[in-house]
Amino acid sequence: MSAAAVGPGHPPLRKKSPAKRAAILAAAMELFLQQGYERTSVDAIAALAGVGKQTVYGHFGDKESLFLAVIAHAREIQETERGAVVLDAGDPLTDLTTAGESILSGVLSPTISGLHRLTIAELPHHPELQKMWRDDTDRPGLDDLVSGYLRSCDESGILRVPDPALTTRQFTYLLITEGRVVTLQGTVPLSPTDRHRIATQTADLIVRACRP
Amino acid sequence: MSAAAVGPGHPPLRKKSPAKRAAILAAAMELFLQQGYERTSVDAIAALAGVGKQTVYGHFGDKESLFLAVIAHAREIQETERGAVVLDAGDPLTDLTTAGESILSGVLSPTISGLHRLTIAELPHHPELQKMWRDDTDRPGLDDLVSGYLRSCDESGILRVPDPALTTRQFTYLLITEGRVVTLQGTVPLSPTDRHRIATQTADLIVRACRP
Amino acid sequence: MSAAAVGPGHPPLRKKSPAKRAAILAAAMELFLQQGYERTSVDAIAALAGVGKQTVYGHFGDKESLFLAVIAHAREIQETERGAVVLDAGDPLTDLTTAGESILSGVLSPTISGLHRLTIAELPHHPELQKMWRDDTDRPGLDDLVSGYLRSCDESGILRVPDPALTTRQFTYLLITEGRVVTLQGTVPLSPTDRHRIATQTADLIVRACRP
Amino acid sequence: MSAAAVGPGHPPLRKKSPAKRAAILAAAMELFLQQGYERTSVDAIAALAGVGKQTVYGHFGDKESLFLAVIAHAREIQETERGAVVLDAGDPLTDLTTAGESILSGVLSPTISGLHRLTIAELPHHPELQKMWRDDTDRPGLDDLVSGYLRSCDESGILRVPDPALTTRQFTYLLITEGRVVTLQGTVPLSPTDRHRIATQTADLIVRACRP
DNA sequence: TATGAATGAGACTTCATTCAT
DNA sequence: AATGAATGAAGTCTCATTCAT
Numbered sequence: 079m080s081a082a083a084v085g086p087g088h089p090p091l092r093k094k095s096p097a098k099r100a101a102i103l104a105a106a107m108e109l110f111l112q113q114g115y116e117r118t119s120v121d122a123i124a125a126l127a128g129v130g131k132q133t134v135y136g137h138f139g140d141k142e143s144l145f146l147a148v149i150a151h152a153r154e155i156q157e158t159e160r161g162a163v164v165l166d167a168g169d170p171l172t173d174l175t176t177a178g179e180s181i182l183s184g185v186l187s188p189t190i191s192g193l194h195r196l197t198i199a200e201l202p203h204h205p206e207l208q209k210m211w212r213d214d215t216d217r218p219g220l221d222d223l224v225s226g227y228l229r230s231c232d233e234s235g236i237l238r239v240p241d242p243a244l245t246t247r248q249f250t251y252l253l254i255t256e257g258r259v260v261t262l263q264g265t266v267p268l269s270p271t272d273r274h275r276i277a278t279q280t281a282d283l284i285v286r287a288c289r290p
Numbered sequence: 291m292s293a294a295a296v297g298p299g300h301p302p303l304r305k306k307s308p309a310k311r312a313a314i315l316a317a318a319m320e321l322f323l324q325q326g327y328e329r330t331s332v333d334a335i336a337a338l339a340g341v342g343k344q345t346v347y348g349h350f351g352d353k354e355s356l357f358l359a360v361i362a363h364a365r366e367i368q369e370t371e372r373g374a375v376v377l378d379a380g381d382p383l384t385d386l387t388t389a390g391e392s393i394l395s396g397v398l399s400p401t402i403s404g405l406h407r408l409t410i411a412e413l414p415h416h417p418e419l420q421k422m423w424r425d426d427t428d429r430p431g432l433d434d435l436v437s438g439y440l441r442s443c444d445e446s447g448i449l450r451v452p453d454p455a456l457t458t459r460q461f462t463y464l465l466i467t468e469g470r471v472v473t474l475q476g477t478v479p480l481s482p483t484d485r486h487r488i489a490t491q492t493a494d495l496i497v498r499a500c501r502p
Numbered sequence: 503m504s505a506a507a508v509g510p511g512h513p514p515l516r517k518k519s520p521a522k523r524a525a526i527l528a529a530a531m532e533l534f535l536q537q538g539y540e541r542t543s544v545d546a547i548a549a550l551a552g553v554g555k556q557t558v559y560g561h562f563g564d565k566e567s568l569f570l571a572v573i574a575h576a577r578e579i580q581e582t583e584r585g586a587v588v589l590d591a592g593d594p595l596t597d598l599t600t601a602g603e604s605i606l607s608g609v610l611s612p613t614i615s616g617l618h619r620l621t622i623a624e625l626p627h628h629p630e631l632q633k634m635w636r637d638d639t640d641r642p643g644l645d646d647l648v649s650g651y652l653r654s655c656d657e658s659g660i661l662r663v664p665d666p667a668l669t670t671r672q673f674t675y676l677l678i679t680e681g682r683v684v685t686l687q688g689t690v691p692l693s694p695t696d697r698h699r700i701a702t703q704t705a706d707l708i709v710r711a712c713r714p
Numbered sequence: 715m716s717a718a719a720v721g722p723g724h725p726p727l728r729k730k731s732p733a734k735r736a737a738i739l740a741a742a743m744e745l746f747l748q749q750g751y752e753r754t755s756v757d758a759i760a761a762l763a764g765v766g767k768q769t770v771y772g773h774f775g776d777k778e779s780l781f782l783a784v785i786a787h788a789r790e791i792q793e794t795e796r797g798a799v800v801l802d803a804g805d806p807l808t809d810l811t812t813a814g815e816s817i818l819s820g821v822l823s824p825t826i827s828g829l830h831r832l833t834i835a836e837l838p839h840h841p842e843l844q845k846m847w848r849d850d851t852d853r854p855g856l857d858d859l860v861s862g863y864l865r866s867c868d869e870s871g872i873l874r875v876p877d878p879a880l881t882t883r884q885f886t887y888l889l890i891t892e893g894r895v896v897t898l899q900g901t902v903p904l905s906p907t908d909r910h911r912i913a914t915q916t917a918d919l920i921v922r923a924c925r926p
Numbered sequence: 927t928a929t930g931a932a933t934g935a936g937a938c939t940t941c942a943t944t945c946a947t
Numbered sequence: 948a949a950t951g952a953a954t955g956a957a958g959t960c961t962c963a964t965t966c967a968t
Contacts, residue, residue: 343939
């Protein structure tokens with residue numbers, strides 16, 4: 079199905095060290111998340127990565143391209159690191175509350191909060207970033223889990239959920255927004271008390287709306 | 291050796307032109323909203339305001355103080371310009387949808403969207419900004435209107451709303467978050483179709499949750 | 503003897519307040535001595551004096567003229583404040599040592615040290631200052647005292663001092679230079695031990711040179 | 715999250731051009747000596763050295779460090795360029811006068827005078843400068859020469875010099891101070907007549923003090 | 927390929943001085 | 948006469964990027 083490979087496979091001498099590329103990406107992600115795009119200098123990135131400045135330019139071309147690569151890279155990591163949430167079969171209010179607390183813990187982590195702020199901050203200034211936009215509020219893995227749960231509730235008749243995807247999104251968005259407002263956009267940590275309250279209130283809203 | 295001040299002198303007459311101060315604030319707001327904090331130079335602000343650079347420093351001290359003054363100023367304007375939303379007494383779904391569309395139009399305006407992005411972007415870098423933090427998602431005027439409406443619905447028995455303030459916040463947060471995600475955080479305009487859909491879906495969730 | 507007064511004595515309206523002039527001079531002297539010429543801003547002088555900036559310019563024209571006025575003023579104060587040194591009739595070594603310690607205490611005071619450094623620092627940059635140059639190492643009052651003492655020693659035959667003025671200058675210059683070198687040009691205080699040692703060594707040199 | 719450096723890499727090759735460093739030092743020394751610290755701009759130094767501004771900062775970090783490097787560099791040059799003074803064995807008065815004239819010529823040169831004024835002017839403002847303080851009045855090379863000469867006079871019985879180091883310092887300090895006062899701290903040249911007079915008077919004082 | 931020295935532009939801020947009150 | 952708001956120039960320092968090695 080694929081076109082025939084041409085030549086010897088990989089060109090014999092590709093010297094760009096993938097290790098250095100990864101180090102640069104990691105260093106840039108750390109600094110961009112901590113300080114933002116404009117405040118981070120290419121010098122600092124190169125220094126933290128332990129490479130020369132020209133190496134950075136050799137790998138990524140310019141600062142903006144590096145930034146976009148960092149965003150894409152961060153997205154991949156984020157999806158990889160997604161922790162598994164288990165929804166025990168209790169009553170929906172309890173289950174959704176548990177799921178909500180788990181989601182809040184993940185989304186309000188320093189890394190994901192930072193990525194969120196960074197993306198929003200730079201969105202207007204990088205057309206390419208707009209093309210790759212997808213809010214971290216969308217969390218495909220968890221969304222599938224929650225919407226599957228809601229669908230099963232619908233099928234078992236405990237809840238009435240005509241559009242599980244929509245309801246899942248409403249649950250997720252509201253939950254996360256409350257968490258972000260309380261934590262100054264992830265700048266300060268969320269107390270377990272607040273986390274529980276927010277998850278309970280949001281789960282309660284959804285359950286009431288979907289009660290038969 | 292110490293130089294004694296010479297009597298009380300004349301009472302210090304403050305003559306700093308309020309017009310120039312206003313011009314600086316307006317210019318700074320425009321540029322900060324367009325370009326962000328770091329990308330905006332004090333030179334550009336002074337030029338746009340039509341004053342000398344030192345006039346800016348005379349009025350505001352330094353760039354960060356000017357920035358905080360702009361944020362505070364923008365907040366005041368925002369609360370002043372709040373358009374009146376009328377909630378005719380129809381059925382709750384219609385009324386909340388109408389209110390929701392109005393809220394979306396206001397919150398997703400270029401100015402308020404920009405202020406939101408700017409605040410989020412700079413929140414980690416300005417401790418003073420954190421102290422004055424209140425998300426534009428909180429909109430006291432409208433909140434009062436909506437929560438008053440919900441309370442009246444509760445009293446008339448159409449809906450059951452034990453905690454109108456909480457329900458109002460849930461309505462508002464969800465509504466605005468949906469709008470922001472769709473519009474890339476206010477970067478692109480919201481089509482009337484989407485606006486109507488979002489308002490309807492959110493109002494429907496609330497009405498279902500509060501049905502008796 | 504004096505010419506007849508013309509008109510009403512003082513012109514009826516000379517409004518430049520002498521008190522403000524004095525306050526400006528005192529403030530400028532304090533700051534120039536502490537920080538040097540270039541590091542001192544006219545703003546700071548006006549603020550410390552408790553007057554407006556234009557008052558400074560009205561009285562002194564520009565920063566350099568103010569500086570020169572300060573130097574001249576400081577000279578006057580210095581000569582006024584000159585403490586009396588008494589030379590009891592003991593043996594010349596004791597007397598000169600005592601005188602030397604007294605001279606050191608005066609010359610290495612913060613004010614006079616500062617004036618010395620300031621003058622040297624600014625000498626190349628202000629032609630007018632060169633015209634009014636006279637090192638504070640020359641101290642007419644004390645010089646007269648010491649040279650009178652030496653002359654009387656010469657007359658009584660205890661010492662042989664053919665040129666008392668020269669010998670006095672040698673005594674004074676050497677004494678003060680030793681003190682300045684030890685105190686980093688008056689930057690750090692002179693310990694009583696060092697003061698006594700320096701005075702003794704210098705007096706001893708003079709007395710040995712002038713022994714019959 | 716933290717970006718690991720990628721191995722030890724290559725040993726950091728330092729390639730900072732020593733020629734440019736020397737050019738910057740020379741330019742800075744010239745301008746600092748001519749204009750003083752505050753009056754000299756880094757721009758002017760870079761321009762005179764024929765390099766970019768950032769090159770200056772790359773080599774020296776900031777203006778103050780450059781200044782201190784200049785002072786240290788000047789000291790080295792000064793000690794290197796020290797002309798040899800020969801003390802023929804004539805009578806002490808003649809020999810010391812000759813030595814004194816030579817010392818005066820060296821110390822009152824424009825460069826060394828400027829360095830002296832500059833150091834004194836900036837002493838209070840740079841703690842590091844105080845640490846490296848050693849007045850140019852101390853001139854180890856010449857001091858050794860003079861004190862050796864005095865010691866030999868003591869041994870041959872021509873003079874009585876119990877503490878040659880002390881006497882040398884007294885000779886040097888007095889000589890140089892007289893020269894500096896007359897030349898307005900090196901601002902104007904010293905006439906041969908004055909130079910001879912000062913050297914003679916100072917040598918005479920020392921010889922009289924040390925006569926057996 | 928990778929290094930970091932070097933560049934020119936531009937950032938924020940302060941200065942001595944003048945103008946309008 | 949006196950105030951302090953306002954100016955234009957200039958200060959130190961940092962930036963993203965490109966050479967030269």
